[in-house]
Amino acid sequence: MLMTEVTRNGTAIQEFILEGFPAAEHLGILLFLVHLLAYLASLVGNMLIITMTCEDHRLHTPMYFFLSTFSFVEYSCISTVIPQLLAIFLSGRQKISFGACFTQAFVFLFLGATAFFLLAVLSLDRYLAICKPLHYHTIMSPRMCVFLVTVCLVLGFLLMAIPVVMLSQSVYCGPNVIPHFFCDFGPLANLSCSETRSIKMLFFNFALIVLFTSLLIAVFAYSNIVVTIVRLPSARERQRAFSTCSSHLIVLSLMFGSCIFIYIKPKQSSRLDTNREAALVNTVVTPLLNPVIYTLRNKQVHQALKDTLSRIKHHRYHRKNVLFS
Template sequence: MERPVLLGAGNSTAVQEFVLEGFPAVQHLGKVLFLLHLLAYLASVTGNSLIITITWADQRLHTPMYFFLSTFSFCECGFITSVIPKLLSIFLSGRQTISFAACFTQAFVFLFLGATIFFLMALLSLDRYLAICKPLHYHIIMNPRVCFLLVTACFSLGVFLMVVPVIKLSQLSFCGPNVISHFFCDLGLLANLSCSETRSIETLFFKLVFFLLFASVLITVIAYSNIVVTIMRLPSAKERQKAFSTCSAHLAVLSLMYGSCVFIYVKPKQTSRLDSNREAALVNTVVTPLLNPVIYTLRNKQVHQALRFALSRVMLQK
């Protein structure tokens, strides 16, 4: 068999495609699972797209928080799209193969957008900290130029952290088994399939993911600790209850995302509890992006007003 050269690298491989195992235990329910995941995917993309559209269409939502939220929603759409369409294909047609290049491209897009989302979540926490704890200086600090630079930094860090391990792994030799025990191209499982020594790459990836989670969690904890202290000083019990309700919803989604990612990635061995890993990854790629539009934005009164205004304009045009 001819051995193609990978991404301009010197190493070669006998593996030209991988097989995504998916969920073999429930493969007989393929059409039912296809329908359920398709509905969840469409609902998630529709909800996040609606957030982006309303934010950019309504002048009242041209604020730093909604700029960050619309960017967050854009990343969520890309994040779920990098994985779910292939999973739908597996459920519906049983097509489990994916080319070598497509597999590593999927792995990079998934990791890059996932890392960017975590940085954006930390940025949203920082934004709320400034809005609640430093209201007089908020608009001075969070001016359009700073907001743009912060979002650019999130994307740049996402690329910087994930491009190196993906490229390094793609340049190794793959000459044996090609079955990935997952429904997408997980970097840790790809490392297990390589014929080359992967300890250094796995260690690097572990450190990068740990840094990503630690940095975003640290920023979030510091921001919300100060927010809680500020809220406790509010004179009105109604204001405190409202503020705490908003924070608890935000923290619930944060806990869901952080918990699933820690469970999947922050451990040296990727081969343990693969079924649990798949379930946790499914929550991270389907459930969380579906809940985020509701929890972060669609429950917001300003967004409700913007939606009613947009609908009324559409009705008037008719």
């Protein structure tokens, strides 16, 4: 329900209503189950990467440190959105307070921007490992790895905090229905009664910085990687070098494709339905595929997973013998 009492900054709205997908309301239970399974699978996949990286000493390398950090950030990012989506599928619509809505928008955008910077760092890591192997371990020291992750977090925080805070200070006098399944920047800006053109342009420019900075770094890294791989004398060496990068390239394509479609458009109000579909892919499908891509296409992860399962099986067998002895 729309609140009519005007607050000090002129905003009449105290809560928003997330509309979700009105056309799919009659499939609410089915969609709930499908997306719940996808969310749980994404949770298990990302936590598996994090656990194996922590437990297996062979994965204590810069690449897997960045990958496990990326998995944690990605899971945290979708966890700000998917529970809300599941609630919408059960209830049809979902109310969210003014403060909670902007908090959700900020956390989602902050973690999303951080994930893109981490992808850029992963690209640089592969560039140094393949193109500068003699200097790799000297450059990618543990201190440097922590520093790079910290820079990604700080940049993501600063670039997304400024436009979201500015938008939250705008006047909202109605309507209060958000045609989306979570509080995203575009739908919130379109509901404001204030002039938000300058804020939209600021966010657009910051989104360009995030996406195209990370994209340029990835292009630079992989163009040099391709040149280096082509020059390798052995076909086996070329295949091995490319196998360490192919998973990352697939993840890059999935994430950049969906996010450029959603955010890098001057007019976001004209294609809200397609935005919702692209956002659904970005928040449900891509996080589910990423752990699968990284685990299925990596021999080191294969071996670490086998060893982990073997230890679990051995532990259960030993425990069973103790109980029945």
